Amino acid sequence: MNMRDRDLWMVILSGLALGTLGVMLSVWGNPANSGICVSCFIENSAGALGLHNNPRMQYLRPELIGFLLGALASAAIGREFRSHGGSAPLLRLIAGIFLIIGCAVFIGCPIKLLLRLTAGDLTAVAGVLGLVCGVWIGIKAAVNGVELGSQRAEKTGSGLLMPFLFLLMLAFLIMRPDFINFSSQGSGAEAAPWVAALAIGFLLGGLAQRSQFCITGSIRDLIMVGLRSYMPWGLGTFLASALIVSAATGRLHLGLYGQPGAHLEHLWSFLGMLLVGWLSILLGGCPFRQLVKAGEGNTDAGLVVVGMFIGGGIAQSWGIAATAAGVSMYGKAAVLAGLAFVLVVSLLFRKRGTL
Amino acid sequence: MKIDKFDKLLGLLLASVLIALVLVLWQGSDRQAGTAKAVADRVMERELTYQARVALLQKLYGPVDELRRKGELQTALLKLDEVSRQYPGEAHGHVLQAEILHEMGVLEEALASYVAGIRLNGEYIDRKSPLSRREAISRLVTEGERDIVSRAKANPANRTLATALTNINYLKSRLAGGCE
Amino acid sequence: MSVCNMLHKNSASLKALTQLLITLLCTFGLSGCNFKQERKVMKIGYMICNSEQETIARFAPLTRYLSDKTGVEFVPVPVDTADFEGRFQKGEFALTHGNSLLYVILRENHGLQLLASEKRGHFGSRTAGAIIARKGGGITKLTDIRGKRMVFGPMLAPTGYLAEYDLMLRSGIDPERDLAYYAIPPGSYKHEKLIYAVLYGQFDVAAAPMLDLETMVKEGKIAADDFVILAQTPVIPYCTFGAAKETDPKLVAKIRQALMELTPETAVDVAGERIKVLKAAWVDGFEELQDSDFNPIREMAKRVNMPPYAKY
Numbered sequence: 001m002n003m004r005d006r007d008l009w010m011v012i013l014s015g016l017a018l019g020t021l022g023v024m025l026s027v028w029g030n031p032a033n034s035g036i037c038v039s040c041f042i043e044n045s046a047g048a049l050g051l052h053n054n055p056r057m058q059y060l061r062p063e064l065i066g067f068l069l070g071a072l073a074s075a076a077i078g079r080e081f082r083s084h085g086g087s088a089p090l091l092r093l094i095a096g097i098f099l100i101i102g103c104a105v106f107i108g109c110p111i112k113l114l115l116r117l118t119a120g121d122l123t124a125v126a127g128v129l130g131l132v133c134g135v136w137i138g139i140k141a142a143v144n145g146v147e148l149g150s151q152r153a154e155k156t157g158s159g160l161l162m163p164f165l166f167l168l169m170l171a172f173l174i175m176r177p178d179f180i181n182f183s184s185q186g187s188g189a190e191a192a193p194w195v196a197a198l199a200i201g202f203l204l205g206g207l208a209q210r211s212q213f214c215i216t217g218s219i220r221d222l223i224m225v226g227l228r229s230y231m232p233w234g235l236g237t238f239l240a241s242a243l244i245v246s247a248a249t250g251r252l253h254l255g256l257y258g259q260p261g262a263h264l265e266h267l268w269s270f271l272g273m274l275l276v277g278w279l280s281i282l283l284g285g286c287p288f289r290q291l292v293k294a295g296e297g298n299t300d301a302g303l304v305v306v307g308m309f310i311g312g313g314i315a316q317s318w319g320i321a322a323t324a325a326g327v328s329m330y331g332k333a334a335v336l337a338g339l340a341f342v343l344v345v346s347l348l349f350r351k352r353g354t355l
Numbered sequence: 356m357k358i359d360k361f362d363k364l365l366g367l368l369l370a371s372v373l374i375a376l377v378l379v380l381w382q383g384s385d386r387q388a389g390t391a392k393a394v395a396d397r398v399m400e401r402e403l404t405y406q407a408r409v410a411l412l413q414k415l416y417g418p419v420d421e422l423r424r425k426g427e428l429q430t431a432l433l434k435l436d437e438v439s440r441q442y443p444g445e446a447h448g449h450v451l452q453a454e455i456l457h458e459m460g461v462l463e464e465a466l467a468s469y470v471a472g473i474r475l476n477g478e479y480i481d482r483k484s485p486l487s488r489r490e491a492i493s494r495l496v497t498e499g500e501r502d503i504v505s506r507a508k509a510n511p512a513n514r515t516l517a518t519a520l521t522n523i524n525y526l527k528s529r530l531a532g533g534c535e
Numbered sequence: 536m537s538v539c540n541m542l543h544k545n546s547a548s549l550k551a552l553t554q555l556l557i558t559l560l561c562t563f564g565l566s567g568c569n570f571k572q573e574r575k576v577m578k579i580g581y582m583i584c585n586s587e588q589e590t591i592a593r594f595a596p597l598t599r600y601l602s603d604k605t606g607v608e609f610v611p612v613p614v615d616t617a618d619f620e621g622r623f624q625k626g627e628f629a630l631t632h633g634n635s636l637l638y639v640i641l642r643e644n645h646g647l648q649l650l651a652s653e654k655r656g657h658f659g660s661r662t663a664g665a666i667i668a669r670k671g672g673g674i675t676k677l678t679d680i681r682g683k684r685m686v687f688g689p690m691l692a693p694t695g696y697l698a699e700y701d702l703m704l705r706s707g708i709d710p711e712r713d714l715a716y717y718a719i720p721p722g723s724y725k726h727e728k729l730i731y732a733v734l735y736g737q738f739d740v741a742a743a744p745m746l747d748l749e750t751m752v753k754e755g756k757i758a759a760d761d762f763v764i765l766a767q768t769p770v771i772p773y774c775t776f777g778a779a780k781e782t783d784p785k786l787v788a789k790i791r792q793a794l795m796e797l798t799p800e801t802a803v804d805v806a807g808e809r810i811k812v813l814k815a816a817w818v819d820g821f822e823e824l825q826d827s828d829f830n831p832i833r834e835m836a837k838r839v840n841m842p843p844y845a846k847y
Contacts (some may be wrong), residue, residue: 018399030531031532031533031534032531032532033532034534035535036532037534040534043534056477056535057534080419106534107534108402108534184401184402184405185478185481185483185484186477186481186535187532187533187534187535189483190532212533222444245524253531254427255528257524257528258524258528258530258531259528259531259533260528260531260532261528261532261533261534261535262533263528264521266525323474323535324525324528324533324535325470325474325525388584416589428767429663429665429745429764430759430763430764431747432657432745433748433749433752433759434759434760434836435758436749436752436759437752437758440753440755452657456657457657459658459770460770461658461659461661461770463659464658464659465794466656468570468660473729510823510825513796513823513825514659514823515795515822515823516823517823
């Protein structure tokens with residue numbers, strides 16, 4: 001490992017920023033242990049856009065907008081913006097739905113999973129195990145020829161569609177037209193100041209685009225090549241910084257019970273995150289990475305993001321999202337449906353005789 | 356790239372549509388005050404609906420609160436039964452029942468009632484809601500932990516105590532916050 | 536010759552095949568037969584609350600459920616409260632369902648084991664008693680009942696007699712001396728009768744179980760505003776399942792588990808009808824209490840000089 005390699009330090013910086021700011025956003029007003037949670041933010045934003053009517057979860061999260069636009073800006077500056085896509089687009093949209101379903105049943109995306117863990121929430125352990133297992137299964141599937149097909153270059157405009165839509169959301173956030181919902185109670189009303197949140201999202205999106213940092217990608221690299229890859233270093237930095245900042249801000253409460261936004265159905269935490277891990281490998285990144293890739297002009301990732309918004313809407317509308325009381329029957333059925341989906345995809349999208 | 360007649364036609368149409376869009380938005384901004392008023396009206400409407408609900412609850416359950424103030428807790432429970440017959444499934448009834456049972460020292464049932472109420476409506480655990488019962492719930496959780504946890508440890512096979520513990524843990528989790 | 540050998544061999548094979556077929560047919564045929572297995576029969580003594588018919592209607596589905604879950608053929612036996620201890624002592628039934636005072640009596644005198652307690656009403660497996668008067672009748676506090684006519688529930692009713700009697704004694708009112716007179720309604724449905732007796736002015740004051748007040752308010756038979764609750768007793772356990780001390784511990788554990796597993800949706804077939812067990816029994820579920828939870832009743836019984844501590 002070359003300690004002078006700029007890429008290494010970029011990854012470490014990304015991890016450091018994500019871990020530190022992930023906790024600080026919670027200190028500055030975001031829900032407890034949810035300083036950054038792509039799935040929760042998508043559910044909130046879906047509610048703001050009217051995709052569900054849970055009055056407690058409606059807010060256009062500026063962080064989400066910042067992630068994508070920050071990635072766009074970084075890609076543009078680094079001349080890395082390229083419109084490309086065309087690899088099983090509809091399937092990716094559906095996969096995006098199940099990505100959020102998996103997160104909603106656990107109550108958190110892979111970033112929140114680790115933020116919860118570093119805040120002492122031991123219920124996240126089952127989720128970590130599930131995520132690692134899911135990534136491992138995804139790797140095995142990839143090794144056995146499961147892939148969604150290659151992408152091709154597209155006309156420049158197509159890659160700008162998602163950034164345009166997110167710019168529109170930014171306009172909605174600032175202008176607050178009456179068709180956009182804003183919660184006055186519940187977790188949707190808990191938010192860091194929007195300018196700070198947007199700026200932080202922008203910074204993190206840019207750093208993630210530069211470094212290509214991704215939680216599930218880090219786990220994948222750790223399994224496949226160990227510490228020779230830079231990604232696990234970013235993951236380690238993320239964990240360390242989040243743990244230190246949690247402790248320093250008095251948000252470290254070690255235990256299984258009484259944790260914010262956590263339930264005790266460990267099996268479903270495991271399965272939800274297993275689904276997320278597996279899908280993330282199939283799609284080439286966790287929910288956060290999908291946003292960053294969409295900002296880079298990846299239209300397939302853009303469709304995953306659209307699918308995630310749909311998933312955010314139905315997770316709330318159909319009672320799929322878990323709560324502190326536990327996982328509903330619909331949530332369990334949805335996770336199992338997601339696992340069936342990814343199994344069918346693995347069967348159908350497999351290049352046989354590759355190994 | 357060679358631009359032909361069709362490209363020019365498309366360009367012209369696009370320019371027309373964009374101009375029309377700008378005009379529509381401009382007209383909308385001319386009625387900026389109206390729009391702002393519409394937004395304000397919507398916010399106000401939401402707020403009024405909310406306040407009306409709070410006022411209605413206070414009116415409906417007022418007799419129960421009155422009996423509680425007089426210390427007639429068992430009559431308050433009976434009165435609550437009467438109101439709940441008309442409005443089954445209303446979270447406020449569960450929460451009031453929890454408060455009365457807590458005052459009467461029936462901790463396990465009080466916990467179960469709070470859980471039922473909060474699962475129906477999370478406002479009762481919000482910090483800023485006028486219906487917030489955070490303090491009362493925190494007190495009950497503390498008392499419940501003192502009483503029930505030790506009994507549950509002494510009787511690990513007792514399912515009733517296990518259920519009470521589950522309720523305590525749920526309330527603790529809700530008090531801690533999170534995305535709900 | 537070879538043809539004969541062939542025929543001989545074939546007929547032997549045919550015979551073996553036929554025998555196999557017959558054996559298989561018998562096996563399949565017999566497997567469809569529903570041999571009634573001999574099940575152990577045990578009786579559950581159910582204390583009569585209001586009437587014998589009502590008690591059977593309430594608890595027959597629960598009894599059937601316990602039979603299905605444990606493999607023991609349970610038979611419900613309605614038993615008058617006054618006769619309960621005697622019949623239990625004679626061994627007429629090994630399992631009991633009765634009120635908490637009855638549990639204490641059987642526990643102290645015969646070593647009854649605690650199985651599970653019914654959850655019903657606001658206080659779950661507990662309830663309370665109240666001393667009530669009709670609103671507007673001029674009686675507004677407990678001390679006003681001196682010289683008045685009072686109606687109690689049955690003497691062995693913990694929240695219809697014992698708790699209120701104890702409450703009065705602790706408040707310095709002696710029911711034997713300080714009332715004009717007191718009575719216990721005759722016949723069945725005593726609990727409802729005493730509440731109606733006050734409502735319609737036949738008596739001034741009643742010792743009313745809170746559970747009956749709750750039920751009657753929920754059913755719209757009375758209104759909460761009809762009465763003044765002059766005093767309320769401490770909250771104590773109520774109806775309870777018990778098992779004789781010689782009962783097989785494994786069976787005791789099975790019964791307890793079966794009771795705890797009951798949900799509002801659990802249903803059984805009784806006389807060709809599908810009946811929800813808890814709904815039929817008027818019960819919300821079962822809870823595990825400990826024997827020490829019944830100590831307040833023991834203390835009350837001692838103060839009031841009632842069984843099992845009665846001294847003559």
